[in-house]
Amino acid sequence: MFDTVLVANRGEIAVRVIRTLRALGVRSVAVFSDADADARHVREADTAVRIGPAPATESYLSVERILQAAERSGAQAVHPGYGFLAENAGFARACAEAGLVFIGPPADAIALMGDKIRAKETVRAAGVPVVPGGRDPDLAEAARELGAPVLLKPSAGGGGKGMRLVRDLGVLDDEIAAARREARASFGDDTLLVERWIDRPRHIEIQVLADAHGNVVHLGERECSLQRRHQKIIEEAPSVLLDEGTRAAMGEAAVQAARSCGYVGAGTVEFIVPGGDPSQYYFMEMNTRLQVEHPVTELVTGLDLVEWQLRVAAGEKLPYGQGDIRLTGHAVEARICAEDPARGFLPSGGTVLRLREPQGDGVRTDSGLSEGTEVGSLYDPMLSKVIAYGPDRATALRRLRAALAETVTLGVPTNAGFLRRLLAHPAVVAGDMDTGLVEREAAGLVPDEVPEEVYEAAVAVRLDALRPRQEGWTDPFSVPSGWRLGGEPRPVAFPLRVPGLDPVTRTARGTHTVTADRVDVTLDGVRHTFDRAGDWLGRDGDAWQVRDHDPVAASLDRAAHAGADSLTAPMPGTVTVVKVAVGDEVTAGQSLLVVEAMKMEHVVSAPHAGTVAELDVTPGTTVAMDQVLAVITPHEESEEAAR
Structure with a gap:
């Protein structure tokens, strides 16, 4: 076994790998960018090395800086985690040339399976069924031959980044251009492939483990059909879809796929499966790394x-064969991401003001968070994973829902509450899922208004802040009682605003108990308990930021922009494309700017025909959520149409 291993990653996966290194008595080395100088993975490692400024291209994606860090720290091996350089064949080769063991498959296997077209040709020759498709340079032609709907995918990477489902071939060129930009930003390679889209498919993947002595086993399957924007958000093992015969057949196909590329280490073979006939499965791709859902x-x-990745990389043989692998019980994982369901799941950010992550009987949390963590827009939005285990699926689901209700991440909007409701959806409970289920049902799983008790709790916090704290005599005029000379008491009113929603004014109607980190309110005979931190209130995995609203300032702002519409940043991020200049005439719906955050693009379009009166950003500008990007003065006919 190695003495020292460098973890070439960040966040929850770096913390996860460090945990196993510690258990094995192996010294761990973390690397960090300037943005992560105080990150949890840096604090938990035995030593840490700075590798550059915040942008990933100058730090976590820099092969040269990673290798320099390994040399400086005395590391013998490098664990790449997932993302960044994990599936970069050049990095694996560079490690070998530097005398380091790359804890992953051989570089040739990474290169082969990283090229999704070559991968398909290779596994097809090994007898594994594949999805029909095509690739660059004949991408558009292949898409039109396949016919809509088709799926565009980056050839160089996975994880849903850059994937585009095209149902209207009339917009094919625009979708290809957008997919290329996302692929280039995520993987440094904008090569694409296209596949026939299978409606209502299920996503089943097989975990394989291979040593350098010719032994390959599979460790069963994972169901990953619950996805948003082609990104997995809930995974479970085993799948309720497969019977023992199909499980064995798919497992053997995965083993053959691994053998076909000379695989060594832990990897995942992904299949797309028609929900109505699971025996008709198709190879999609092989992820040559550890998976998020491991x-x-x-x-x-x-x-x-992770332990077996290390042991295999150190040259050990697998001590078990396929007949020794047993699947016992059921496990389900939920990915906690920095995104705001109430704002269309746009990436979010901020400072983690209060954190509570569930642990206990049948519950595990893998996380890179701590209180004070700054969640920015430079890296992937996944913050942590909550996993539940039980003797059966119903128990695992129940435990995971309860664990998500206990999850508190105040200061950064997350999807925890949404995931809790998703796991209670009748189709999910019944196991009747497909990759489009979440998109179809998402609107019904996002509350369309803020519960009244949230405003009641916000009022309670403000009333508590106004109460005098000194001992002894209290000036009665300093007490927020609503008392008036010669009249009935009038309750104190507070103008409040939740970002993205219209302001409201509320007075206290119930009873309250406020402490430093909690608020209890009883409204209409029902008691509600909230976690609190700053302007944030949280309950059952959901969280709301309830700010004070200044109606005078809002009125002055409207007057300053009378007759014009301000276009604001929908999320914290970086402006990557600016298509207009001040004075340009624009049409309704015209694409004006592109904002990128956490490897996701968002197009900002003109709300109506008009003239660009102000333009406050250029490509490369970092923006905060709701920051003004541009101001469009409408044409007269647009104003008349609006009236």
């Missing part, structure tokens, strides 16, 4: 996959 496989097999 904990569910660990829990049902009892194996530590």
Whole structure:
């Protein structure tokens, strides 16, 4: 076994790998950018090395700086985690040339499976069924031959980045251009492929483990059909879709796929499966790394996959064969992401003001967070994972819902409450899922208004802040009682605003108890308990930022921009494209700017025909959520149409 291992990643996966290194008595080395100088993975490692400024291209994606850090720290091996350089064949080769062991598959296997077209050709020759498709340079032609709907995918990477489902071939060129930009930003390579889209598919993947002595086993499957924007958000093992015969057949196909590329280490073979006929499965791709969802496989097999990555990389043989692998119980994982369901799941950010992550009987949290963590727009939005295990699926689901209700991440909007409601959806409970289920049902799983008790709690906090704290005599005029000379008491009113919603004015109607970190309110005979931190209130995985609203300032702002519409940043991020200049005439719906955050693009369009009166950003400008980007003065006919 190695003495020292460098973890070439950040966030929850770096913390996860460090945990196993510590258990094995192996010294861990963390790397960090300037943005992560005080990050949890840096604090938990035995030593840490700065590798550059915040942008990933100048730090976590810099092969040269990673290798320099390994040399300086005395590391013998490098664990790439997932994302960044994990599936970069050049990085694997560079590690070998530097005398380092790359804890992953051989570079040639990474290169082969990283090229999704070559991968398909290789596994097809090994007898594994594949999805029909095509690739660059004949991408558009292949898409039109396949016919809509088709799926555009980056050839160089996975994780849903850059994937585009095209149902209207009339917008194919625009979708290809957008997919290329996202692929280039995520993987440094804008090569694309296209596949036939299978309606209402299920996403089933098989975990494989191979050593350098010719032994390959599979560790069962994971169901990953619950996705948004082609990104997995809930995963479970095993899948309720497969019977023992289909499980064995798919497992053997995955083993053959791994053998076909000379695979060594832990990897995942992904299949797309028609929900109506699981025996008709198709190879999609092979992820030549550890997967985000590996904990569910660990829990049902009892194996530590990171440990076995290390042991295989150190030259050990697998001590078990396929017949020794047993799947026991059921495990389900939920990915906690920095995104705001109430704002269309746009990426979010901020400072973690209060954090509570569930642990306990049948519950595990893998996280890179701590209180004070700054969540910015430079890296992936996933913050943590909550995983539940039980003797059966119903128990695992129930435990995970309860764990998500206990999850508190105040200061950064997350999807925890949304995931809790999703896991209670009848189709999910019944196991009747497909990759489009979340998109179809999302609107019904996002509350369309703020519960009244949230405003009541916000009022309670403000009333408590106004109460005098000194001992002894109290000036009665300093007490917020609503008392008036010669009249009935009038309750104190507070103008409040939740970002993205219209302001409201509320007075206290119930009873309250306020402490430093909690608010209890009883409204209409029902008691509600909230976690609190600053302007934030949280309950059952949901969170709201309730700010004070200044109606005078808002009125002055409206007057300053009378007759014009301000276009604001929908999320914290970076402006990557500016298509107009001050004085340009624009049409309704015209694309004006592109804002990128957490590897996701958002197009800002003109709300109506008009003239660009102000333009406050250029490509490369970092913007905060709701920051003004441009001001459009409408044409007279647009104003008349609006009236």
